[in-house]
Amino acid sequence: MKVFNILIAGVGGQGVLLTSKIIAEAALLQGLDVKQSEVHGMAQRGGSVLSQVRFGDKVFSPIVAEGEADLLIGFEPLETARYLHFLREDGTVIYNTRSIGTIGVSIGKETYPQDIHETIQKNAYAVHPFDATHVAVEVGEKRAVNLVLLGAAIRFLPLDPSVVDNAITNSVPKKLLELNRKAFQAGVGQASIR
Amino acid sequence: MTKAILSGNEAIARGFLEAGGKVAAAYPGTPSTEVLEVLSQAKGIHAEWSTNEKVALEVAIGGSLSGVRSMACMKHVGVNVAADPLMTVAYTGVNAGLVLMVADDPGMFSSQNEQDTRHYARMAKVPCLEPVDSDEARSYVRAAFELSEAFDTPVILRTTTRISHCKSVVETAEPAAVKDKDLANDVPKYVMLPANAKKRHLVVEERLAKLRDHAETAAFNEIRPGKGDIGFIANGIAYQYVREAFPDAPVLKLGMTYPLPEKKLRAFAASVAKLAVVEELDGFVEEQLKALGLTVHFGKAAFPPCGELTARTIREGVGGTAVVCKLPVGGLIVRPPTFCPGCSHRGLYTIIAKLKLYVSGDIGCYTLGALPPFSSMHTCICMGASISGAHGMSRGLALKGVKQKPVAVIGDSTFLHSGITGLIDMVYNGGDALVVIMNNDTTGMTGGQEHAGTGRSASGAAAPKLDIGKLCQAIGAQRVREIDAYNLKELEQIMKEELAAPGTAVLISNQPCVLRYKVSKKPYHVDTTTCTGCKMCLKSGCIALSFVPGGKKGHVEVDALLCNGCSVCSQLCATKSMINT
Structure with missing residues (x-):
């Protein structure tokens, strides 16, 4: 299998790393070579967070290069827009429409871009937006937005859904498993093309 | 043997256990922290957060002298703190194996500088090993202990952020049965009075010569034949970028970047039309190649010393064409890190x-x-x-x-x-x-x-x-x-x-860290009928707050999903518009 490249972008604290961990684990369970990259430390304090997963028969670089991402999973619109140039010409983006202000916005020095959704539409081939935060709140856990997005992204991933379920089981604490599964299922089928 | 996907740091912890390591000491520092976090939960060993990196290395030295394999872990700048014991334990040598694991941070994801730890290996005259992925990170720990004991030297195991924090597939091995040694008792070797140290310095120079010979045949340094005019010499994560950019090119992978294998380098250079040395940060290998009189066609002039390299910079560095891509979306506001709500x-x-x-x-x-x-x-x-x-x-x-x-x-x-x-x-x-x-x-x-x-x-x-x-x-x-x-x-x-x-x-x-101790109080909301839009509360610099223009002067909103209820913004409000009752 040719290497499949995924970028997962969001804000520190949104659970970006768990989503990439589950995808990487699923790729391993499917018998593929896989590499995953993430950043810890200062970048996690409410800053922009990017995780990358690459899987296929043989993977060298753990980093997705500009112009090579097959799929961008965005946890927040501004952070989605920030990484659009990493997408292939025919790449797919699926993202959470719920915005989170930056510190510059919070202190009144900057304004959040009002045209962010148009920007994303203009700069990517296939765009699938939906309010993943709303879905997570409906499920009963605002922090489960990461599993909601994974559920929504599943149809774009060349991975067997049953291995993804096993990967979820392996990756989340037992007492939170049912909640995470529920959030994942609530995400499946979200965000059809507008 | 089982397969798992581990970060480089998790793999190093696994490698430590597989190598029969017993004493591990570290001070937290991104990107090195997770090694000791994993080891702290292991049974049958001593793993500690030391007060600082100097103490951590001294604890590991003590562990080695006691007769058990020992390791200290730290980030690159931690070695500055630990440099004092490092320079002299290089003279005394070890008893049981001693490894200093250091994680550099090219690109400064979470650091104040971009110093290159390999210079410390050269200064201390001790070997430096550099794995290219998690599985090598795991296996190199055992190799480092074996090297340490065979040559009676501390060994630096150097990673970078992308090795430490990237996850890749690891095949785990069973822990080795390692026989502990007796407590060291050899005054001339371990007490560095000038008279003793003078003799030990001679030993250090002899040891370095032997290590140079060993580097020629050691499995760390591997030539991968290939096609094309350009032969690449690469180490660490840069090796992966080279393979990504030029999968068929000849590559000399340096798993041991100090001391270097002179004959092997000469032979490789002679076998290719042009030589590219791809290393993140300083031109450490390049300089030594030039000192050998070899021509480096693509070195630091092609691959910059600041920040990380990528497969793209390597393609472009040797004059190749990179993948066509769009420009980044322009004019986006930045999202710097900030204090957590409630901090x-x-x-x-x-x-x-x-x-x-x-x-x-x-x-x-x-x-x-x-x-x-x-x-x-x-x-x-x-x-x-x-x-x-x-x-x-x-x-x-x-x-x-x-x-x-x-x-x-x-x-x-x-x-x-x-x-x-x-x-x-x-x-x-x-x-x-x-x-x-x-x-x-x-x-x-x-x-x-x-x-x-x-x-x-x-x-x-x-x-x-x-x-x-x-x-x-x-x-x-x-x-x-x-x-x-x-x-x-x-x-x-x-x-x-x-x-x-x-x-x-x-x-x-x-007051406890709200993130670490999961402190959460009732979130605030704004009484928009009394909020005058004066923005005083925004001086608290909290991402839960945002200003909404409109009406006379606009008003502030609190995101209840983010607010931690710490009350700092409410204390800045002159009109008592921040409510949490």
Whole structure:
């Protein structure tokens, strides 16, 4: 299998790393070579967070290069827009429409871009937006937005859904498993093309 | 043998256990932290958070002398702190194997500089190993211990952020049965009096010559034949980028970057039309190749010494064409890191900014006080420098006749790491500065590790709890007061009092890290009928707040999903519009 490249972008604290961990684990369970990259430390304090997963028969670089991402999973619109140039010409983006202000916005020095959704539409081939935060709140856990997005992204991933379920089981604490599964299922089928 | 997907750091911890390692000591530092976090939960070994990196290396040296395989782990700048024992343990050699695991941070994801640890290997004249993925990170730990014991030398195992934090597939092995050694008892070898050290220096030079010979045949350095004019020499993550960019090219992979295999390098250079040396940070290998008289066609001039390399920079560096891609979307606002909602540092910096104080800063979450809206840190050099720096400033200002009391801001873990010595110095040498110790009961920036002040060991077991206030008093600080960083009015009052008083004053905040201890209070909301849109609350610099234009002057909103209920913004509100009842 040719290497499949995924970028997962969001804000520190949104659970970006768990989503990439589950995808990487699923790729391993499917018998593929896989590499995953993430950043810890200062970048996690409410800053922009990017995780990358690459899987296929043989993977060298753990980093997705500009112009090579097959799929961008965005946890927040501004952070989605920030990484659009990493997408292939025919790449797919699926993202959470719920915005989170930056510190510059919070202190009144900057304004959040009002045209962010148009920007994303203009700069990517296939765009699938939906309010993943709303879905997570409906499920009963605002922090489960990461599993909601994974559920929504599943149809774009060349991975067997049953291995993804096993990967979820392996990756989340037992007492939170049912909640995470529920959030994942609530995400499946979200965000059809507008 | 089972397959797992592990980060380089998790794999190093696994490798330590597989190699029969017994004593592991570290001070947290991104990107090295997870090695000891994993080991802290292992049975049958001693794994500790040491007070600082010097202590960690000395503990590991002691472990080696006791006769068990031992390892110290730290980030690149930690080696500066540990350099003193490193330079001399290089002379004494080891008893049981001794490994110094160091994680460099090209691109400075979470560091204050981009220093290249390989220079330390050369300075100490000890071997440096560099894995290219997690599985090698695992297997190189055992190899490092074997090398250490075979050549009687400490061994540096160097990673970078992308090796430490990238995850890849690992095939785990069973732990080796390693026989412990007797406690070292060899005075001329281990007591570095000048007379003994003179003899040991000769041994170090002989050892280095033997290591050079070993490098020629060691499995670490591997030639991968290929097609094309350009032959690549690469190490660490750069090797992966080379394979990504030029999968069919000939490559000499250097798993041991010090000392280098001269004959092998010459043979490889002779076998290719053009030589490219691809290494992140400094041209460490390139310089040595040039010293051998070899021509490097693509070196640091092609692959910059600042920041990370990528497959793309390598393609472009040798004049190849890169993958076509769009330009980044322009004009997007940035999202810098910031204090968590509810963080106690917010209250402190709200007042420091209001009083326009001059702050000598330190390394930790509170370094973010340098960013807007506070912009209230004026220097930050290294761990512990806040207090000693503030002391020097206070002396210089006094000599100039300027009446200004500098403020040092430091966290609990950093204070214990190397702030204590600065405070001793300040008190002893008649300092005149205000020292604020933000004790949040954890090593916060690295994700919440234990230290001597938390009352728990690395494993989470109960441990003696150091009392920072009593320690400051024991040092001789006359004015030591506790502050509540969430009570702005009181905080301002106390800071004004202490700034007016002569001599060293220490203020200690004892409020737990909200992230580490999951502190969460009832979120606030805004009464939009009374909010005047004055934006005073925004001075607290909290991402839960946002200004909504419209109406007469607009109003502020609180995101209930983000708000932690700390009340700092409500204390800034003149119209009592922040409600949480």
